[in-house]
Amino acid sequence: MAKVLPAAPFEGANENLAATTAPQDVSREDAATFDVLRKMREDILCCVLKPDQKLKFGELRQRYDTSVGTLREALSHLVSEGLARTESGRGFQVSPISLADFLDLSELRVYLETKTLADAIRHGTDAWEAEIVSSYFLLSKLAAPRQDDPLSVKQEWGKRHKRYHDALVATCRSPWSLHYRSELFDQARRYHWLTMIHSRLHRRNEHIEIRDAVLARDSDRACSLLEQHIRTTVEQAVTDVPGLMRGNARVLKPGTRRKS
Amino acid sequence: MAKVLPAAPFEGANENLAATTAPQDVSREDAATFDVLRKMREDILCCVLKPDQKLKFGELRQRYDTSVGTLREALSHLVSEGLARTESGRGFQVSPISLADFLDLSELRVYLETKTLADAIRHGTDAWEAEIVSSYFLLSKLAAPRQDDPLSVKQEWGKRHKRYHDALVATCRSPWSLHYRSELFDQARRYHWLTMIHSRLHRRNEHIEIRDAVLARDSDRACSLLEQHIRTTVEQAVTDVPGLMRGNARVLKPGTRRKS
DNA sequence: CAGTTCAATATTTTCGAAAGTTTCGAAAAT
DNA sequence: ATTTTCGAAACTTTCGAAAATATTGAACTG
Numbered sequence: 275m276a277k278v279l280p281a282a283p284f285e286g287a288n289e290n291l292a293a294t295t296a297p298q299d300v301s302r303e304d305a306a307t308f309d310v311l312r313k314m315r316e317d318i319l320c321c322v323l324k325p326d327q328k329l330k331f332g333e334l335r336q337r338y339d340t341s342v343g344t345l346r347e348a349l350s351h352l353v354s355e356g357l358a359r360t361e362s363g364r365g366f367q368v369s370p371i372s373l374a375d376f377l378d379l380s381e382l383r384v385y386l387e388t389k390t391l392a393d394a395i396r397h398g399t400d401a402w403e404a405e406i407v408s409s410y411f412l413l414s415k416l417a418a419p420r421q422d423d424p425l426s427v428k429q430e431w432g433k434r435h436k437r438y439h440d441a442l443v444a445t446c447r448s449p450w451s452l453h454y455r456s457e458l459f460d461q462a463r464r465y466h467w468l469t470m471i472h473s474r475l476h477r478r479n480e481h482i483e484i485r486d487a488v489l490a491r492d493s494d495r496a497c498s499l500l501e502q503h504i505r506t507t508v509e510q511a512v513t514d515v516p517g518l519m520r521g522n523a524r525v526l527k528p529g530t531r532r533k534s
Numbered sequence: 535m536a537k538v539l540p541a542a543p544f545e546g547a548n549e550n551l552a553a554t555t556a557p558q559d560v561s562r563e564d565a566a567t568f569d570v571l572r573k574m575r576e577d578i579l580c581c582v583l584k585p586d587q588k589l590k591f592g593e594l595r596q597r598y599d600t601s602v603g604t605l606r607e608a609l610s611h612l613v614s615e616g617l618a619r620t621e622s623g624r625g626f627q628v629s630p631i632s633l634a635d636f637l638d639l640s641e642l643r644v645y646l647e648t649k650t651l652a653d654a655i656r657h658g659t660d661a662w663e664a665e666i667v668s669s670y671f672l673l674s675k676l677a678a679p680r681q682d683d684p685l686s687v688k689q690e691w692g693k694r695h696k697r698y699h700d701a702l703v704a705t706c707r708s709p710w711s712l713h714y715r716s717e718l719f720d721q722a723r724r725y726h727w728l729t730m731i732h733s734r735l736h737r738r739n740e741h742i743e744i745r746d747a748v749l750a751r752d753s754d755r756a757c758s759l760l761e762q763h764i765r766t767t768v769e770q771a772v773t774d775v776p777g778l779m780r781g782n783a784r785v786l787k788p789g790t791r792r793k794s
Numbered sequence: 795c796a797g798t799t800c801a802a803t804a805t806t807t808t809c810g811a812a813a814g815t816t817t818c819g820a821a822a823a824t
Numbered sequence: 825a826t827t828t829t830c831g832a833a834a835c836t837t838t839c840g841a842a843a844a845t846a847t848t849g850a851a852c853t854g
Binding site: 565566567600601602603604623624625 | 837838839840844845846
Binding site for chain 1: 834835836837839
């Protein structure tokens with residue numbers, strides 16, 4: 275599989291809002307503690323760390339080769355992103371998933387994705403268009419993964435998929451909307467992962483339709499396509515992910531035992 | 535000043551969505567580390583820790599009487615809430631404020647506050663109404679503070695103000711919307727604080743108007759009033775907070791020096 | 795005098811050990 | 825047979841010391 279440059283936001287993506295107050299995107303930090311955070315987040319999003327799973331310091335220390343203090347900091351971060359929970363004295367666990375949650379976050383996503391996309395189109399630049407073309411190209415080189423593809427292919431697809439969707443809205447001028455959009459996109463990735471694992475449904479190429487509408491600066495059509503894109507994914511998950519509707523979805527192997 | 539019971543959400547506020555995935559509200563946790571977090575957050579919101587101020591471990595350790603590890607965890611949390619920033623190797627600082635930021639977050643607040651309020655009205659219960667009446671009563675006992683009121687009065691008013699606005703939307707069924715609404719409300723509190731310190735403008739009693747519209751289940755009127763409430767606050771800040779428009783607002787005393 | 799270098803100082807980051815809780819299961823009591 | 829009590833084991837939380845990194849300022853150079 276061809277290597278891809280790290281998703282570096284193109285120059286001037288947000289130059290007129292350089293010093294903003296909205297929460298920091300941690301993905302550019304290079305300290306060890308952020309490294310652990312990034313790895314753990316990816317593991318949760320890809321259900322390597324499964325929903326409801328207890329996160330014990332002993333195990334995590336081995337897995338990520340770091341100290342409790344560093345781990346604690348990373349876990350704390352994940353809690354505020356909503357990917358983990360904690361009860362004082364009882365440690366941490368991966369956040370549960372549920373149909374209600376997926377519906378709720380998807381509804382908010384529809385609003386934030388369309389709002390940021392409309393604004394991005396309004397303020398689009400040549401560099402923005404270029405990154406959309408480029409990130410779409412990279413995404414299209416990888417067919418949407420099926421359940422029997424190896425983990426690494428699925429993960430690479432996930433990265434490119436995110437990079438493409440980030441590119442679409444990159445010139446939006448509202449840092450707060452962008453921040454929450456990004457957080458919710460990650461949340462949705464957990465459910466997408468489950469869908470990817472279970473579904474055999476073939477979807478038409480929605481990404482290229484969105485791309486073309488965006489490049490044509492047809493805001494209404496682009497937003498409407500993006501909204502459908504999100505809603506279709508929800509429906510697909512409802513239909514294909516076993517247990518999600520009954521509230522006891524399991525990931526790969528039977529998850530950790532739950533109380534009564 | 536009369537003491538007030540801690541703002542305990544009334545029973546059954548969210549009973550049908552007990553186990554949700556949305557980020558945890560940390561205000562109910564009782565561990566030492568959350569104590570520090572709560573105190574630091576309050577200090578930032580009330581500009582005791584001023585925008586752009588460098589947060590040194592030495593000083594913080596004294597002020598909050600705790601260890602570096604615990605501090606680090608709290609600071610890390612504040613970063614993901616957007617109240618602090620960090621650059622690896624260079625420690626932490628309080629997030630800057632700016633007019634652009636206030637405008638941006640207020641715009642998103644209008645959407646989230648009205649959306650959550652409409653849903654809360656739709657699903658309101660007797661207990662919800664009771665908490666609105668009660669929290670409004672407590673708020674009305676304290677006149678909106680002026681610049682020469684002591685810090686403790688301003689802080690108590692801030693608490694009651696938040697409790698009242700939380701009560702309004704408590705029965706909203708969307709945990710994610712509620713979570714982001716709450717985060718943005720806190721963000722806005724920093725600007726409200728600055729306004730409170732500088733403004734002499736007398737505002738009509740908007741809170742009682744909102745309360746009555748909500749209790750009458752007049753969703754349209756309530757949302758419209760709430761929207762005005764937010765917008766008026768922005769205008770007041772723009773007019774009365776010196777330096778906010780020029781991008782160099784200072785808090786009380788000249789802030790810490792900035793580079794070039 | 796402006797710009798560099800380098801050592802001294804200040805500050806942040808990482809770590810593992812000590813203290814404090816919770817959980818689990820065996821033994822005692824009902 | 826079920827519940828309660830108690831103590832050992834597992835785990836979490838807190839802490840401050842050690843390592844790593846950034847900043848400051850004095851001495852030096854062009």
